[in-house]
Amino acid sequence: MNRQLTIAGGGLAGLSLGIALRLRGVQVRIIEAASYPRHRVCGEFISGIAETELDALGIRDLFACAKLHTTTSWFDGERPMLSRVLPAPAYGLSRYFLDAALAERFTKLGGELHCGKRFEGDGEGVAWAVGRMKTESKWIGLKAHFDNLALDADLEIHLNDGGYIGLTRVENDRVNVCGLFRNRGDMSGGNALIAATRDAGLARLAQRLSDAQLVEGSLKGVSHFCLGWQRERDDGRLRIGDTAAMIPPFTGNGMTMAFQSALAATEPLVRWGAGVLEWEEASAEIRLAHRRLFARRLGWARLLQSLLLHRIGRKLSAMLLSLGVVRFETLYRKVR
Numbered sequence: 001m002n003r004q005l006t007i008a009g010g011g012l013a014g015l016s017l018g019i020a021l022r023l024r025g026v027q028v029r030i031i032e033a034a035s036y037p038r039h040r041v042c043g044e045f046i047s048g049i050a051e052t053e054l055d056a057l058g059i060r061d062l063f064a065c066a067k068l069h070t071t072t073s074w075f076d077g078e079r080p081m082l083s084r085v086l087p088a089p090a091y092g093l094s095r096y097f098l099d100a101a102l103a104e105r106f107t108k109l110g111g112e113l114h115c116g117k118r119f120e121g122d123g124e125g126v127a128w129a130v131g132r133m134k135t136e137s138k139w140i141g142l143k144a145h146f147d148n149l150a151l152d153a154d155l156e157i158h159l160n161d162g163g164y165i166g167l168t169r170v171e172n173d174r175v176n177v178c179g180l181f182r183n184r185g186d187m188s189g190g191n192a193l194i195a196a197t198r199d200a201g202l203a204r205l206a207q208r209l210s211d212a213q214l215v216e217g218s219l220k221g222v223s224h225f226c227l228g229w230q231r232e233r234d235d236g237r238l239r240i241g242d243t244a245a246m247i248p249p250f251t252g253n254g255m256t257m258a259f260q261s262a263l264a265a266t267e268p269l270v271r272w273g274a275g276v277l278e279w280e281e282a283s284a285e286i287r288l289a290h291r292r293l294f295a296r297r298l299g300w301a302r303l304l305q306s307l308l309l310h311r312i313g314r315k316l317s318a319m320l321l322s323l324g325v326v327r328f329e330t331l332y333r334k335v336r
């Protein structure tokens with residue numbers, strides 16, 4: 001038996017699953033609503049993924065041009081809070097490059113890719129990788145690339161009561177600036193990211209962005225999403241990537257979770273493709289693997305995000321870290 005899998009959504013989760021399955025001989029088609037290349041709202045800081053995992057997905061070589069990041073500086077607003085060497089190097093790679101490179105790899109391996117088409121359908125043999133579930137939300141995410149912007153460390157994070165902004169370099173030396181802000185309705189327009197940064201009380205950072213050069217076409221925004229496990233309606237759908245769970249962005253672990261959820265789905269789907277497992281059995285195995293992989297880090301990320309978004313929480317965290325009561329490295333690992 002050789003069954004064909006349909007993947008709804010060709011983002012990181014859908015494409016990496018498609019590639020891993022093609023490498024193992026499974027027939028796959030991906031239906032993607034948009035096209036490649038394109039900028040996406042994402043901090044583009046990839047941490048916590050092992051080279052062995054990228055190898056198993058068949059995509060490690062695509063990271064050859066990524067920036068390798070080793071240092072980070074965190075700020076309470078504009079006040080320095082901590083500077084550290086990262087417990088393990090992280091990658092800086094743009095979605096503009098990565099999604100297109102994955103799509104090309106998938107089609108080269110014989111995968112069927114249909115762009116510019118929303119998937120409509122359901123039932124057996126469909127993996128949902130359509131990204132965040134649309135829902136009323138207090139958050140808005142904004143991102144843009146900048147040229148001529150100097151950084152204090154490979155990853156700068158500015159925290160405040162209303163959200164946070166991360167700055168990091170990607171493959172072409174451009175700086176990705178990406179923030180999570182409280183949604184106040186009107187956040188559109190060419191300099192929305194700079195305006196939101198200023199409104200968040202980060203006047204000096206907003207000035208640095210104004211003095212740098214915004215890369216045309218790179219400003220993007222998303223709203224209508226919630227963090228954590230996505231509401232699993234009792235519809236029996238198989239979900240991977242953000243469609244299953246969204247980790248708070250300050251962790252820089254969402255892309256890794258997309259890859260890891262694809263990897264966890266690979267072997268059960270190979271067995272389903274060969275007729276060894278029924279759809280319900282493969283789906284249940286994958287859901288269980290996702291719970292085992294992600295439940296702990298999602299819990300920690302939620303707790304830490306709540307702490308970091310409150311002035312007192314930030315002060316307390318800074319104090320505990322400076323006294324050595326809590327180690328940055330320990331917290332960093334808890335959310336990966």
Ligand SMILES: Cc1cc2nc3c(=O)[nH]c(=O)nc-3n(C[C@H](O)[C@H](O)[C@H](O)COP(=O)(O)OP(=O)(O)OC[C@H]3O[C@@H](n4cnc5c(N)ncnc54)[C@H](O)[C@@H]3O)c2cc1C
Pocket residue numbers: 008009010011012013014031032033034041042043044045046047117118119120129130131132140141142178179180222240241242243249251252253254255256258
């Ligand atoms: C503000 C912000 C900052 C972030 N920063 C980081 C970071 O620094 N590091 C990190 O690791 N993660 C970060 N993330 C998270 C990361 O972007 C996601 O976890 C990752 O994109 C998930 O990949 P995915 O494939 O599940 O979803 P997506 O990348 O969203 O892909 C879903 C795809 O499905 C398509 N689609 C949607 N509906 C349909 C449909 N009906 N039919 C067909 N196609 C459809 C979409 O066009 C899209 O291409 C951030 C997220 C936000 C919001």
